[in-house]
Each structure stands twice: as structure tokens, then as C-alpha cells.
Amino acid sequence: xxxxYGMSIALRYADSRDEGVDILNDAFMKVFNNIRKYDIxxxxxxxxxxxxxxxxxxxxxxxxxHLLKTDIAALENDIAEDESIISGISYREIIDMxxxxxxxxxxxxxxxxxxxxxxxxxxxxxxISIGTSKSNLAKAKKNLRTILxxxxxxxxxDDQR
Amino acid sequence: xxSDENRFDPLDRFFRKKSEEYDDIAFREQDWLKLKNxxxxxxxxxxxxxxxxxxxxxxxxxxxxxxxxxxxxYLRINEITRQLQDETPTAEHLLPDxxxxxxxxxxxxxxxxxxxxxxxxxxxxxxxxxxPVPLDDDSDPEPFDDGHDPAPLDDDTDPVPREESSRLADRxxxxxxxxxxxxxxxxxxxxxxxQLHSDMIRSEDIRENGLxxxxxxxxxxxxxxxxxxxxxxxxxxxxxxxxxxxxxSLGFVTAPDLSTVGGVSNFDTPGYKFxxxxxxxxxxxxxxxxxxxxxxxxxxxxxxxxxxxxxYDDSGTxxxxxxxxxxxxxxxxxxxxxxxxxxxxxxxxxxxSSYIMLNEAYQFTPGGYSPGDMExxxxxxxxxxxxxxxxxxxxxxxxxxxxxxxxxxxFIKVPVRTVGRADxxxxxxxxxxxxxxxx
Numbered sequence: 001x002x003x004x005y006g007m008s009i010a011l012r013y014a015d016s017r018d019e020g021v022d023i024l025n026d027a028f029m030k031v032f033n034n035i036r037k038y039d040i041x042x043x044x045x046x047x048x049x050x051x052x053x054x055x056x057x058x059x060x061x062x063x064x065x066h067l068l069k070t071d072i073a074a075l076e077n078d079i080a081e082d083e084s085i086i087s088g089i090s091y092r093e094i095i096d097m098x099x100x101x102x103x104x105x106x107x108x109x110x111x112x113x114x115x116x117x118x119x120x121x122x123x124x125x126x127x128i129s130i131g132t133s134k135s136n137l138a139k140a141k142k143n144l145r146t147i148l149x150x151x152x153x154x155x156x157x158d159d160q161r
Numbered sequence: 162x163x164s165d166e167n168r169f170d171p172l173d174r175f176f177r178k179k180s181e182e183y184d185d186i187a188f189r190e191q192d193w194l195k196l197k198n199x200x201x202x203x204x205x206x207x208x209x210x211x212x213x214x215x216x217x218x219x220x221x222x223x224x225x226x227x228x229x230x231x232x233x234x235y236l237r238i239n240e241i242t243r244q245l246q247d248e249t250p251t252a253e254h255l256l257p258d259x260x261x262x263x264x265x266x267x268x269x270x271x272x273x274x275x276x277x278x279x280x281x282x283x284x285x286x287x288x289x290x291x292x293p294v295p296l297d298d299d300s301d302p303e304p305f306d307d308g309h310d311p312a313p314l315d316d317d318t319d320p321v322p323r324e325e326s327s328r329l330a331d332r333x334x335x336x337x338x339x340x341x342x343x344x345x346x347x348x349x350x351x352x353x354x355x356q357l358h359s360d361m362i363r364s365e366d367i368r369e370n371g372l373x374x375x376x377x378x379x380x381x382x383x384x385x386x387x388x389x390x391x392x393x394x395x396x397x398x399x400x401x402x403x404x405x406x407x408x409x410s411l412g413f414v415t416a417p418d419l420s421t422v423g424g425v426s427n428f429d430t431p432g433y434k435f436x437x438x439x440x441x442x443x444x445x446x447x448x449x450x451x452x453x454x455x456x457x458x459x460x461x462x463x464x465x466x467x468x469x470x471x472x473y474d475d476s477g478t479x480x481x482x483x484x485x486x487x488x489x490x491x492x493x494x495x496x497x498x499x500x501x502x503x504x505x506x507x508x509x510x511x512x513x514s515s516y517i518m519l520n521e522a523y524q525f526t527p528g529g530y531s532p533g534d535m536e537x538x539x540x541x542x543x544x545x546x547x548x549x550x551x552x553x554x555x556x557x558x559x560x561x562x563x564x565x566x567x568x569x570x571x572f573i574k575v576p577v578r579t580v581g582r583a584d585x586x587x588x589x590x591x592x593x594x595x596x597x598x599x600x
Contacts, residue, residue: 003192008183021189025196032200037582091186094179113173114180124463141172148172 005045006052011095012110013056015103027055053115057125060107089151097147104128105140112137229443407599412438412452414595416572420458422467422585425573429483432457434490434591446498454490458587459483467583483524486581489517492552505559514550514574518542521582538582546580550587564599 006024014020030051038047098106107126111117112133117125119133126133418432438452461483494512522539556570570593576586 003188004183004186007186008180011186012180021192021195025192025199028196029199029203089179091179091182094176098176109176113176141170144176145172 002045002048006048008091009049009052010056012098012114013053013060013107015099019059023056023059024052026059027052030055053111056110057107060103060126063103089148093151097144097151100147101140101143105136105143108133108136109140109144408442409600410440410442410597411600412440412450412568412595412597414438414452414454414593416591416593418456418458419590420460421588422460422462423588425588425590427461428590429459429461432459432485434593436490438492438595440496440597446501448496448498450494450496451492454492456488456490458486458488458589460585460587462583462585467585481525482583484581484583484585485522486518487520489519491515491517494552505557508556508558510552510554510556510570510572512552513548513577514552516546516549516580518544518546518581523583540582542582544581546578549578549580550574550576550589554593556593558597566597566599568593568595568597570595 003024006027007020010020010023010027011017014023027048031048034051038044098109101109104126108122111122111125112119119130119137122128122133123130128136413435414437415435416433418434419428420432421428434454434456436452436454438450438454440448440450442448461481463481467482492512492514494510496508496510498506498508500507520539520541522537524537552572552574554570554572556568558566558568560566572589572591572593574587574589576588579585580587
């Protein structure tokens with residue numbers, strides 16, 4: 001019942017499906033070991049969500065990869081303004097795009113954009129400065145735009161054939 | 162871009178919206194099997210650890226009991242041995258109605274010398290050829306004869322006159338052999354600690370033994386004293402009772418409490434402690450104690466300093482907490498008096514505490530976009546956290562009356578494991594002020 005929900009969160013932080021499974025399994029182990037602390041009068045999904053996010057951050061700390069991927073050249077077209085074009089992109093493709101980011105950029109992007117934490121909280125959780133958090137976010141967005149534009153360009157070329 | 166503009170960034174909206182469309186994530190059986198194996202391994206590990214803990218606890222208890230009884234026996238044997246070695250009775254120290262003594266009055270030396278038998282033995286000395294001297298009681302005395310002749314009378318190394326030496330040796334032998342058939346007073350004197358022996362009690366001996374320090378001196382300070390029969394019995398009974406009852410003491414303790422989590426800094430509003438303790442003196446300098454101390458603990462913690470997954474808002478965001486917890490602290494402490502002065506002294510303690518949570522109240526400040534929102538959670542949890550904190554202190558005590566003493570004792574408690582609903586590592590500082598009564 002919660003496999004899909006949990007996996008959808010774990011995959012956004014993971015480099016691959018297997019790593020996402022590891023994060024999800026670790027999270028569920030914590031759920032089983034701490035189930036006595038769960039207040040049944042409150043909704044379960046936020047509690048599970050919090051556990052999975054914490055577990056993903058722990059994985060990030062344990063497997064920090066400081067190697068930067070090659071900067072992706074940005075295209076000039078601002079495709080983000082035209083949502084009708086990108087609406088056809090599936091969730092799986094979104095995950096693939098996010099997994100192309102470096103772990104640091106990916107973590108900051110997920111925590112800020114999807115989970116809606118502040119930069120102060122992100123800096124606290126990841127052990128970085130607020131400035132680094134903001135910088136990583138900007139770079140993540142820039143890279144994602146580039147990846148998205150590349151994907152749309154390839155799709156357009158495929159459609160034209 | 163400002164933070165508000167980020168929120169309305171089309172890219173952000175796109176990813177936020179797409180992240181919720183996860184319907185095409187297919188379930189894989191192998192993912193579940195991985196989790197199942199981990200759960201099975203964890204169960205086996207927990208069972209094994211539980212068994213080991215029980216075994217270790219049982220072993221420690223057994224070794225402690227054996228050690229305690231062995232040590233008690235060792236002390237008792239030492240006391241008796243010392244008493245036997247130091248006991249050197251002379252004529253003036255013997256009881257007036259001792260049947261052997263009656264024969265050895267100051268006027269008697271020539272008579273006893275004249276009464277010496279042909280073989281050199283004394284009339285009171287049993288041997289194969291003579292009847293033993295009748296005693297006050299009617300019971301037949303156990304013969305001493307073990308087949309050996311009495312000690313030769315011409316031993317030049319004996320500093321005591323020959324006749325006196327023989328009499329003393331005889332009396333010594335007589336006393337050591339006759340216990341249950343002797344006068345009960347003499348039988349009692351055989352097994353009492355050295356300090357209780359009537360002809361050896363001196364004020365110095367009483368002071369030496371801390372357990373008897375509160376006894377009213379029944380003798381003069383000038384030296385030994387020969388009590389009457391009634392006086393001696395009362396003295397022995399009284400001393401014996403006090404010796405046994407002086408090992409326990411009751412205490413009432415109170416202290417302010419400064420608590421924090423994650424380290425010894427950033428204290429919140431002080432709390433307080435008060436409670437009762439009971440201690441047992443294993444030796445005059447070493448004691449073990451326990452008790453129940455009601456504590457009010459106040460602390461605040463940032464989201465990274467508490468481990469609980471309970472404090473979150475509906476979006477899963479956590480924040481800071483301010484806590485006030487009421488608990489019962491059950492300490493088990495060893496106390497060692499390392500410096501004893503005339504009416505005071507210094508001591509050090511170390512021990513482990515168990516916390517029984519009575520009531521926990523938390524004020525929760527979420528970290529989301531509503532910084533003004535406060536949430537409060539309070540419950541009588543009743544959870545027990547056994548041996549969760551280690552306590553250390555150094556203190557000063559002063560006797561204020563015969564059985565009363567005051568103590569002041571700065572302490573620190575450090576966490577061994579997390580406690581409470583918030584799963585925090587709780588540090589506490591304070592200073593006990595306590596009054597104790599020796600039972």
C-alpha cells in the first residue's frame with residue numbers, strides 16, 4: 001500500500017532504482033522499530049514521509065560524492081514557460097532527469113522544491129552553509145533546465161522523423 | 162530570485178506536480194524479500210542479545226553475592242583471630258567467679274605450688290591419673306587430655322613465672338575448648354569482636370572502630386575496667402545492637418536541576434529534585450545506596466538534537482521543542498569516604514540511574530512557513546528507561562548530632578541512552594543538599 005508512495009520519495013534522492021530500494025528498506029526498518037512511537041490519531045503518511053527523507057539524507061551523508069559531473073551547456077530556449085510542452089513527460093522521466101544531477105544538487109533541489117524546507121533547515125540537515133544550499137539549488141535548476149531541454153529537443157527530432 | 166519567486170518558478174511547479182504522479186512505480190517482490198531477510202536477522206539478533214543480558218545479569222548477581230558473603234566471613238574470621246591472638250589474661254583481668262581464678266588468689270601461689278602434684282601438674286589440670294576439678298556447673302567437663310604431657314616447667318624462655326605461665330596456659334586451653342558448657346558470658350565473649358571483650362575495651366578501641374563511634378563510653382579513659390556481671394551483660398547487648406543497626410541510614414535529598422540535551426551547555430529554566438534515599442554501609446568507608454527522587458526536568462532541543470519521529474507537522478516538517486518532564490529517578494550508587502575528619506568528611510559517589518517518566522509536556526515550534534504556530538503535546542507516558550544515566554558527585558558531610566549528618570553534594574548526570582518521548586540524551590547538573598539519619 002505504501003510501497004509506491006515510499007518509492008516515489010526514495011527514487012528522487014537515489015542514484016538508481018537499487019539505491020532507492022535500499023533507502024526505502026532502511027526507512028521501513030525504522031518504521032517497524034519505532035512503530036510504538038507513532039500516534040495513531042495523526043496521519044501516517046507525513047510520519048512515513050519524514051522517515052524516508054531522513055533516511056535519504058543519511059544515505060547522502062554516508063555516500064557523499066564530491067565529484068562534479070561535467071557542466072551541461074545550457075540552451076537558450078526557456079522551455080519552462082511553456083508547460084504544455086513538458087506536461088507529457090512522465091514521472092519516470094522526471095526521476096531519470098533528477099538522477100542525472102549530482103547527489104548534492106539533487107538533495108538540495110528535493111528538499112527545497114519538493115519538500116519545501118527553508119535554506120536554513122537544509123543547511124542544518126546536510127551540514128552545509130546557507131550560501132552553499134542556495135548555490136546548489138541554482139545549479140540544480142540550471143542543470144535540470146538543460147536536461148529537460150535536451151530531452152525535449154530529442155523528442156521533437158524523433159517526432160519529426 | 163527571492164524565495165517567493167522561487168515558489169512560483171514554473172520549473173519548481175512542474176517538478177512538484179510531477180513528483181506526486183507516481184502511479185507507474187511497479188511493485189517488485191525481490192524488494193520485499195530483501196526487507197524480510199533484514200527483519201528476520203534483526204529478530205534473531207535481538208533474541209540473542211536478550212539472552213546474553215540475562216546471563217550477564219545473573220552472573221553478576223551470583224558473583225556479587227558470593228563476594229559479599231565471602232568478605233563478611235573474612236572479616237568475621239579476622240576479628241576472631243585477632244581476639245584470640247591478643248587475649249593475654251592476667252590475674253587482675255580474670256572474672257571473680259571464674260572457677261579457675263578462684264584457685265589463683267594472691268594468697269594462693271604458695272598453696273598452689275604446694276598443691277602441685279608429684280608430676281608437676283596442677284590440681285586444676287586434668288590428666289589421665291586424676292579427676293578433673295569440679296566446676297560451678299554440674300556438667301561433666303570434657304577432658305583436655307590429648308595424650309600429650311603438659312608443657313615442661315623448666316622452660317627458661319618463659320618470661321612469666323613458671324607457675325603463672327602454667328596457669329595462664331591452662332586457662333587458655335580451658336577457654337578455647339569449653340564453649341557451650343561454659344558460663345554463657347564466657348561463651349559470648351569468645352565470639353564477640355575484639356572491641357566488645359570486657360577486659361579489652363578501651364576508649365581508643367571504640368574510636369578506632371567507626372561503627373562504635375556513637376557509643377557512650379562505658380569505661381573510664383584511664384584504662385581497663387572490670388565491669389560487674391550485670392553491667393557487662395548490658396554493655397555487650399547494647400554494643401552488639403548498635404553495631405548491627407548502625408549500618409543503615411535514611412536520607413532526605415533536595416537539589417536544583419539544570420538539564421540540557423546533546424552537551425553540557427545552553428541550559429533552560431532550572432528544575433528541581435527532592436526525594437528519599439536509603440544506604441547501607443558495607444564497610445565504614447564504603448556504602449551502597451538507592452532511593453526515589455522526584456525530578457522536574459526542563460530543557461529545549463533543536464530538531465537535530467532529538468531523535469523522535471513524533472514531532473512533525475502535517476507536512477512532515479520538524480522544528481524546535483521546549484520540554485518539561487516529571488520523572489522519578491531511581492539511583493543505585495556507591496559512596497566512598499576518602500577523607501574522614503573529626504566530625505566531618507569528604508566522599509565521592511558513582512552510580513547509575515533509572516528514569517520513570519511520569520508526565521511529559523512538549524512545546525513544538527514547527528520549521529515550516531508558519532513560524533508563529535505553536536503546538537503542545539502532553540501525556541502521562543509512564544515509560545521506564547532503566548540504567549539510562551550515569552551519575553557522579555563529590556561531597557562534604559558533617560555530623561550535626563549523634564545520628565544525624567548534613568551533606569552537600571554537587572553532581573553531574575550524563576546519558577547512557579536516550580530517554581523520553583523525544584529520545585534525547587539528557588545531561589543534568591545540580592547540587593544535592595541532604596540530611597541523613599543513621600538507623
